[in-house]
Amino acid sequence: MNEHDQRAQFREAPEPEEGTRAAPKFVFAWIAILIVWGVGYYAWQIGKPMLGGDSRTPVATEPSTSEPESSNTAASEDAGASSTASAEVAGVDGKALFSAHCSSCHQATGQGIPGAFPPLTGSKWLQADPNIPIAIVHDGLQGEIEVAGNTFQGMMPPLGGQLSDAEIAAVLTYARSEWGNTASEVSPEAVAKHKERFGDRGSWSAKELTEVFGEH
Ligand code: HEC
Incomplete structure (x- = not known):
């Protein structure tokens, strides 16, 4: 370095502090806070029902056309097209309804998650x-x-708006007699009576069910 350069260098204002302090401390502090918050939030959620981002509705999860029905022989779609041995109430296939409206949450095995x-x-x-x-x-x-x-501790959406009386009866009759379950059939009339009695009352809690219908 010659003298000329040296003089030129002395004229320069001193560099900012970058040389000795690569980044301000608060940046590191902020990163630490974010990590603690992220890990903490994750840990806090462990074991809680996973409802957060799950905004699926039974409509969205309804399979389009690939339902078991297509594998049945009879092509006509009314009561004549009886599917396997699954529960049917008034010609409605409870098994197909179950896979369309319940199995996304309760699983096809009925074992839930x-x-x-x-x-x-x-x-x-x-x-x-x-x-x-x-x-x-x-x-x-x-x-x-x-x-x-x-x-x-979760939330099951009401399905009354999507399923007819006969469909609710059929899907329950199926579930009540599948996987080793052995409960009686459910009739469409019972569903109609329920609607008459309670109208659009909104969600139940387990406690309310016990209060209104008694111990099970
Ligand atoms: C979006 C997810 C979801 C769908 C779809 C769904 N359920 Fe549920 N179901 C739940 C949750 C969550 C609970 C528990 C609610 C609570 O914690 O209070 C529950 C509770 C139940 C219960 C009482 C508890 C038990 O395990 O016996 C029955 C019976 C039931 N569901 C039947 C059905 C049937 C039948 C269908 C289809 C017609 C269905 N569910 C569709 C999420 C769902």
């Missing part, structure tokens, strides 16, 4: 007085509920 969706296999709620499962499916259910020894 631990911590999120309660099982239907061996459930007392499902196999109780038919008025209880009718109320759940027609009006929805939320709040704490104990099913087969485990507690769930």
Whole structure:
């Protein structure tokens, strides 16, 4: 470095502090806060029902045309096209309805998902007085509920707006007699009576069900 350069250098204002401090401390502090918050939030959510981003509705999950019906021989779609041995009420295929409207949450096996969706296999709620499962499916259910020894706290949407009386009866008749369940059939008339009695009352809680329909 010659003298000329040196003089030129001395004239320069000193560099900012970058050389000694690569980034301000608060940036590191902020990153630390974000990491703690992120990990903490994740840890906090463990074991809670996964409802957060799940805005699927039964309509959105309804399979389009690839339902088991297509694999049945009879092409006509009315009562004549009886499917396998699945429960049918007034010609409505409960099994197909179950896979369209329930299995996304309760699973095709009826075993639900631990911590999120309660099982239907061996459930007392499902196999109780038919008025209880009718109320759940027609009006929805939320709040704490104990099913087969485990507690769930989730929200089941009302399906009364999408399923007819005969469809609710058929899907419940199917679920009440599948996977080793052994409860009685549910009739469309029972669903109609429920609507007459309660109208559009909105979601039930387990406590309300017990209060209104008694212990199961
Ligand atoms: C969007 C997800 C979802 C769908 C679809 C759904 N359920 Fe549920 N279901 C739930 C949740 C969550 C609960 C528990 C609610 C609570 O914690 O209070 C529940 C509870 C139940 C219960 C009472 C508890 C038990 O396990 O027996 C029955 C019976 C039931 N559902 C039947 C059905 C039937 C039949 C269908 C289809 C017609 C259906 N559900 C569709 C999420 C769903």
